[in-house]
Amino acid sequence: MSSHNDSLSLHNRLALFRVERGLSRAALAELVGVNPQTIGFLERGQYGPSLELGLKLAAVFGVPVETLFSLTPFQSLASQLAAQAAGEA
Amino acid sequence: MATIVRVPARFSLRTAKMLSIVAPFGLVLSMIGGAYFLGDAGRVLPLFHALRLIFGLTCLALFIDGRTQATNVPERFDPLFDERERAERDRAFRNSHKLITGSIFALCAWVTVARGWGLWLPDVRGAVDIAIGLAFIAMGLPAIILIWRERPVSDDE
Numbered sequence: 001m002s003s004h005n006d007s008l009s010l011h012n013r014l015a016l017f018r019v020e021r022g023l024s025r026a027a028l029a030e031l032v033g034v035n036p037q038t039i040g041f042l043e044r045g046q047y048g049p050s051l052e053l054g055l056k057l058a059a060v061f062g063v064p065v066e067t068l069f070s071l072t073p074f075q076s077l078a079s080q081l082a083a084q085a086a087g088e089a
Numbered sequence: 090m091a092t093i094v095r096v097p098a099r100f101s102l103r104t105a106k107m108l109s110i111v112a113p114f115g116l117v118l119s120m121i122g123g124a125y126f127l128g129d130a131g132r133v134l135p136l137f138h139a140l141r142l143i144f145g146l147t148c149l150a151l152f153i154d155g156r157t158q159a160t161n162v163p164e165r166f167d168p169l170f171d172e173r174e175r176a177e178r179d180r181a182f183r184n185s186h187k188l189i190t191g192s193i194f195a196l197c198a199w200v201t202v203a204r205g206w207g208l209w210l211p212d213v214r215g216a217v218d219i220a221i222g223l224a225f226i227a228m229g230l231p232a233i234i235l236i237w238r239e240r241p242v243s244d245d246e
Contacts, residue, residue, distance in 0.1 A: 034171035037240060047173050 012069045015043040016077075017061045032056040100154055102239055108147055109233040113226045116144035120222035124215025131212070141222070148229035151236075181234040189227045196223075 018028050018039075025043075029036040032053060041047035042057075049057065049069075058065040075083075100108065123137030170178065196219075203210045211219060 035174060038171050038173040040240065041173055047176075050172050053172060 009071060010048045010069060011073050012042065013074055014068060031060050102241055105154065105236040108151060109236045112144050112147035112151060112229060115140065116148060116222045116225055119144055120219045124211035124218055145225045148225040151229040151232040154232050177235060177238055181231040184234055185230040188230060192223060
């Protein structure tokens with residue numbers, strides 16, 4: 001991270017989880033108590049959340065925080081599916 | 090479930106962006122222009138007085154605008170902002186400090202150079218007017234920075 005909360009190296013799958021659950025940014029923001037714009041900033045990787053906010057978001061989706069956030073880029077869905085298919089074959 | 094209380098009395102983003110450009114540039118130009126184009130008996134022309142008043146009030150309006158108003162009151166108003174907004178507000182104030190400090194040093198450098206080379210310098214009254222203009226800009230600058238960090242609400246729906 002270049003500076004406090006200025007996230008350049010924190011990757012997340014927030015948008016994926018949010019869309020999968022059918023939540024709007026405003027609805028998710030309401031659940032974790034932030035401005036809807038903050039969800040947008042998080043999804044675009046323009047802001048790194050505090051530990052508290054990260055944990056709140058993970059709790060909303062019922063997953064460990066490292067499932068949502070990572071210091072290394074997440075695999076794309078296509079490559080995950082390809083790897084899964086290769087494993088099954 | 091936490092409920093976020095929204096700060097009241099905000100300009101629309103479009104209006105705020107327009108004012109954020111017009112106010113500081115207009116104020117600087119009217120301050121320097123008033124000090125440079127003096128009327129009879131070295132008095133500031135009424136046009137520049139009017140422009141300074143308009144642009145000064147615009148800076149004041151940006152200062153009062155909801156984007157920064159809670160920065161000047163006790164911490165009990167901090168819940169008006171979430172953690173990202175607080176971080177951005179703090180960064181805007183730090184950047185404002187850098188810009189204003191830089192401007193003051195630039196003005197000091199200009200005075201030094203102008204004295205040595207015989208370039209234009211305002212008289213005492215003109216210098217005071219420019220300092221007042223700088224103070225108004227310093228007041229509005231954090232809000233101006235925040236306005237340009239903000240995104241239209243439609244982007245976040």
